[in-house]
Structures are given as C-alpha cells and as structure tokens.
Amino acid sequence: MNKAAALLPVIRAGDGRTLSRGEFLSLLNTYNCFLKDHTQLHLSCYQSAEAEVVVEGFLNISWGVRNPIRLKIQDDKQILPSTPVVSPDPITLDAPAGDKRGMTQWGEYKDLQQIDDMAETQQETAVNSSSAAPVIYETSTLFPVRIRNPELEAESDLFHCMSDASLVKRRRGGDKSPAQRERERQHRFSINGHFYNYKTSIFTPSFGTPTKVRISSRMTTHQVIEQLLRKFKIENGPQEFALYCVHQSGEKRKLSDSDHPLWERILQGPSDDIMKIFLMDRDEEEVSNDVAVYLNLELPILEQVLLKLREEEHREIQSVIKKYHLQHQLLSNTLSCDIFSPHTETSV
Template sequence: MNKAPLPAVIQAGSGRALSRAGFLSLLNTYNCYLKDQTQLHLTYSQGHGGQVIVEGFLNISWGVRRPIRLKIQDDKQILPLQSPTSVDPTSQNSPLGSKSTMSRWGEYSELHQIDEMAETEAAQETVVKDPLPGPPVYETATLRPMRHRSPELEPESNLVRCMSDVSLVKRRKGRGKSAAQREKEKQHRFSINGHFYNYKTSIFTPSFDTSTKVRISSRMTTDQVIEQLLNKFKIENDPQEFALYCVHQSGEKRKLSHRDHPLWERILQGPSDDIMKVFLMDMHEEEVSNDVAQYLNLELPILDQFLLKLREEENREIQRVINKYQHQHRLLSHMLSFKTSPHIETSV
C-alpha cells in the first residue's frame, strides 16, 4: 500500500468523486467485512498524477443463458505447419510416425485423431506381447494387424478426452510423474465450477448464480473486466455477447455501460453479495428499474389492484387528451370559418 498522502478528492469512476475520509471509510468497511479472507482484501496505490488505483478480487456470478464454448488449447504461439504431402504412417513427417518424432499440440485436426493414435499404439503393443496363434490377421482396409480393444482401453480413451488441454504427447511423456505432479500441471487452466475442457461437453451453460472471482483494478472498464474473465476460463465466445449487470436485493437490475468501472461499483455498494451482486449476462438482457423492482415482491392480488388503478388513470388521461383535442378542433374550425366568410362591400 502506498504511504504517500492521498488527494483530498478521489475520482470513483466516471463522473463521481469521493472525499479522502469517505474513501478510506469505504475501504476499511470492505476489508473488515472480509476479515477472515485476507486474500480478498482491497489495496490501493497512487499512479501518475496522484490517481488512486484500487486492486483486488471481484466476485462475479454466472447468469448467461446462451451456451459458452471452451477453447481446446491455451493461447500459445504455434508456428504454422505445412501439411505433409505423404500419408505414409511410417514416414517421419507423419503425425502417426515413429515414437522418436515428437509432435506438437495443434498438428492434429481434432481430438479423435489423438485418440486413434492411442488406440493404434495400444493395439501394436498387444500384438507384440500377446501374438495370436496361427497366421496373422490384418484389417481389411489397411495392412496393419487387427486391433483388439481391451476393457482397459476405453477408460484410458475417455481420460484423454477429458483432459483440459494437455496433448497425448505430453501425457505419454509424463507417465512416470506422480499424481500430485500431474494435478499441479493441470492447474494452468481454470475450471468453471469444476468443469474442465471435455470435447464432448465443451459447449455448455454454467449454473445460474454460481460465482467466480477475477482479479482486477479500478482502472479497468466493463469491457476489460469481461475480457479478463473470459481469458481466465479460455472461453471462445466474443466478449461483445456479454455484459455486466448489478442486481440488487430489491430486484433492480442495472446494466453497466462500457465506460463504467465495476470495481468502483462494488466498493460503493459494499462487499456483501446479499445487497448487490455483479452478474455476467447476455448483452440484451432486460433491465429492471427501481420503480418496477419495488413491486416484484408483492402478492398477486395486490399487484392486480395496482394494475386496476393504473388502467383507470390511463383511461382518465386518454379522455383528457380527447377532450383537449375536440376543444382545439372546434376553436380552429370557428377561426377558419370566419376567415373564409365572403366580405360584403357597401357604398354610400
């Protein structure tokens, strides 16, 4: 935390300002509420020009209705590879070539090819270790020995597909590692409520109102926070498909604009999710104003009475407009008839 004296007025987002005492009071209240979770405490520092920058974790709840798509791999720089001209499986340039040739993740068109590679290797080991009596049996379409799927192969195949984004080559390379080491290597990709990448279920909708945390600063705008969240979980969807909404306990739902700063919104509303939650929702989710939200928790008969009163008021307003129109119409008609009446001249 910066020990430099804070300015007398602190900008709290777009068009809002806090006094120094008010800012420190909000920050202390926020951290005292989370006293047992010191890793979630907010810290502040001063940037260039004396601007106060707050950093910490923002709790965001999932409220999307459309399915999201997870990336197969992390954002890594993979050099473009020329497609091999030969499809000979014994060639060194083939992805299914000898074991001495290491292949990079991205050389396979899809995960089925990696799974096929695992089955081929297991079949070859089965043929070598347990040769069948009699003449060798070959597949009809190729000259490879007939493969026999063992009961242990299916669980292993599913395990390959369920891995987050670790290729088969890396898995085979780390066979001698302990379970703790393999678990540690898998943590480079975060899961959405325990859901790691699985090519069968890579498109899914997170459970509504489940929460996650993302580390941001008070300088980050709404769009930047959404991008940070999508990058954390390796989501392929366009950030423009989503928006952040502040959902209050009363039922009010307000959409944050592109220039808003979500961390300042959280600080001003306090740390309690019971009072206000920040939701990631679809871009065109309908907002609920505070005037409408105050009626949401009322009983249905009371709401019917409110609707009846509103209809009566609406009918009175309509009748008032009709009466005013008729009065103006009569007045204008009288004026026009006077203007168009013939003028009679008299001579003396």
C-alpha cells in the same frame, strides 16, 4: 510514512465521480471488515506515479449467460501455417532422445476422437510396457487394440472431478520440477467442476453460480470480461457479453464498456445480497428501478395496481375529450358570430 496520509484529498471513483479521502478510506475499511474471515479477498490500494489511486483485489462475478459458451482446445498455442504438419506414428511411442517424431502438439489432428484415442493408447502402453506379449492391432486402422484399465479410468475420472483446492493438495509435496510447474501454469480452471472435454466443450454454466477474477480499478468492463474469458480459456469473444449490476430490488443495469466494475463494487459494498455483478449476454434487457418496484409484489396486488392505472387512464382520456368539446364549441360560436353579424360601412 502512513499510506493513508499519502493519498490525495480527492479521489476519482470511476467516470465523473469523486470521493474525499475520508469517504474512500471508510468504504475500503468497511469492505475489508465485511470480509475479515477471508483475508485473501481483501482490497489493497496504492497511489500510482500519475497521482491516481488504484485499488486491486478479487471481484465476484456470477454466471448469467443463456447462450452456450465454447472452451478452447489449443490453450493459445498456435502452429505456424508454413510448417508442414506431420502426424506422429502412434506405434512408435518411445523415440530416441534427439528424435521428436513421437511428440504430439495440439492442432495436429482434425479429428478430436483421434486425440482421445492417442492419449488412451499412450497411457495403456506405458502401463503394459514391461510385458513382452506381441502387440495386437485393429485390422482397419492399425491402431493397437485398447484394453481399458478400470483402475486408470477411475483415477482419470477422479482427477478431472477434483476441485482446484484438492488438486493443489494432491500436487503438493517436495520440490516441483520445471515440467510440473509448466503443467500447473497451463492448468485449466474449472467452471463449477466442469473441466475441458471435447465431448462437452460447449455448454451453459448454471445460472447464478459465482466465480472470482483478480482485477484493478483501472480496468474497464471490456478488460474485465477479457480477463474472465482468458482465465477459463473460453473461445467466445468479449463482444458477446456484458456485465450487469443486479440489485436486490430487481433493478438490472448494464455497465458500459468504459465503466470500472471494481469501483461499482466498492461503492455498492461487498455484500452480494445487496448487489451482484453478472456476466450476461449483451442483448439482455435492463430493468429500471421504477419497474423493479413491482417485480416482487404478489399477483393479486399487481392486478389491483393495474386496475387503478386503467381507471386513471380512463379519467385522463375523458378529461381530454371534455376539453376538446369545450374548445370546439367556443371556436364554433366565435366563427358563427363573425359570419352573421352585420357589417357597417363608414364614409369619410
């Protein structure tokens, strides 16, 4: 059975808007045809058990926040408050199989510098494990003296600077172990190459840089923001942000928490040149279409428009003053006639 024929004759496109089946299929085909060279970005649709047409796919969202964002450090891993936290011995790195004292979890350290020191110490100890030279410790902290390996540092910097596609290619090859799959599942997506680093965990993304998030047409604005923050493991709450539709004309409209951003994208078309969806601070001001008409005009033209508006305002003020004086004169004449006119009494 044809999937298009199974759709309802009338389709709800968000709150209070409806499309006929032909209009919806035309919009969907136009959208996918525009992205014919990017089949992974095509939208798909199906009819749910509740007789609702649901569209799924990727939504382009541009970064437009002006306040800094904070990246998470714990990756949603919580430590039970009732369990006493015991820091592992940094010297005992190779513990027996049944001994878990050498395992480290996020949140065990109050000082983030200590985490970085531990990671570098473990990495260098693994490289130099074959050498039988005695371990030299720092006198104040009893930590092993760290001898920086230029090759390891270059490899680490290269790994953190690689794009997501390069990381996939690097990790590809042969069957993956469960540990490797778990590491990939917890992999942090970079924001334009910015991976987590405790020294730069608070930063502001470059304005206008795009990203993608996979959503459905059922998801509201609030849910889409939550999905985006979850993808990049951002600590800020969704109540701090809002989605704005910014048109080519300069119009900027804020989507309410109950709106459906994917329907907004479908109705406006797939081209970001016509309309972009931005993640911005919630207190960002909107720009109406009437005001947006003047945003792209040159300064001399705007000055002439302002001069014409002032002249029109002056004419309106003079018209109101003239009308006031006329009414005042008529009322005064009427009152004077009533006061000075002789009163005649008639007797029956």
